[in-house]
C-alpha cells in the first residue's frame with residue numbers, strides 16, 4: 001500500500017537491512033494484542049500469505065473469503081486483507097485469550113510489525129515505527145530473526161517483485177483512459193472503469209484464485225505467474 005510517510009515523525013530516523021539489530025522486541029507480546037485489533041482493511045495479504053493460510057487451514061481462497069478475508073480496492077487494485085470483526089474490530093484469528101490462532105502461518109504484515117518497509121530505487125529497507133507498539137522496554141532483535149521467515153533472501157526478492165508488479169499495474173491505471181468501444185465496455189455493473197476491472201480480475205484470478213500446489217514450492221509457482229502477469233501488463 002502506498003503511503004506518504006514522514007520518517008522523522010513515525011520512526012527513529014534510521015533505515016535498516018535484515019542483518020541489522022533493531023529495538024523492536026516486545027517480550028512475546030504477553031498480555032497485549034493491540035495490533036490485532038482496529039486495523040481496518042490495512043492488513044493486506046500477498047500471494048504468499050494466502051498460500052500459507054491455505055496450507056495451514058486447509059481452505060481454498062474462496063473458502064477463506066467466506067470466513068476470514070475481505071476484498072478491498074487499494075490504489076485502484078482489488079486485494080485481499082484480514083477481516084476485523086465485532087465492535088472491537090478484532091482480527092478473526094485472535095482467540096479469546098488474546099493470542100494468534102495462526103501464529104505459525106501468520107501473514108507477512110504480522111511478522112513485520114512494528115517494522116515497516118520503505119521502497120527506494122531497486123530495493124527496500126526497513127524502518128521502526130516508534131508509535132505503533134506500546135510495549136516497553138523493548139529489546140534489540142535482529143530483523144532476520146524477527147521476521148521468522150525461512151529463505152529470507154528469496155522471500156525479500158519475492159516481496160520486492162510483488163511490490164514492483166503492483167506498482168506497474170497501478171501506473172497503468174493512472175494512464176488516461178482508452179476510448180470506450182463495444183469490445184472493452186464494462187457491462188458488469190461493478191462501477192469500476194474497464195481497465196481497472198480487467199486488471200483487478202486478472203490479478204485476483206492469477207495470483208490468488210488459481211489454486212497453488214500446496215505441497216510444492218511457492219516461489220517457483222509465483223515466478224511462473226509473475227512472468228504471465230508481466231506479459232499481461234505489457235498488452236493492457
Ligand code: SF4
Pocket residue numbers: 026028029030032033034035036113114132133134135
Ligand atoms: S502492539 Fe506490540 S506488544 Fe502488542 S501485540 Fe502488537 S507487537 Fe505485540
Ligand code: SF4
Pocket residue numbers: 035036037043082091092093094099100101102103106107110
Ligand atoms: S493474524 Fe494473528 S498476528 Fe495477525 S492480526 Fe490476526 S491475530 Fe494478530
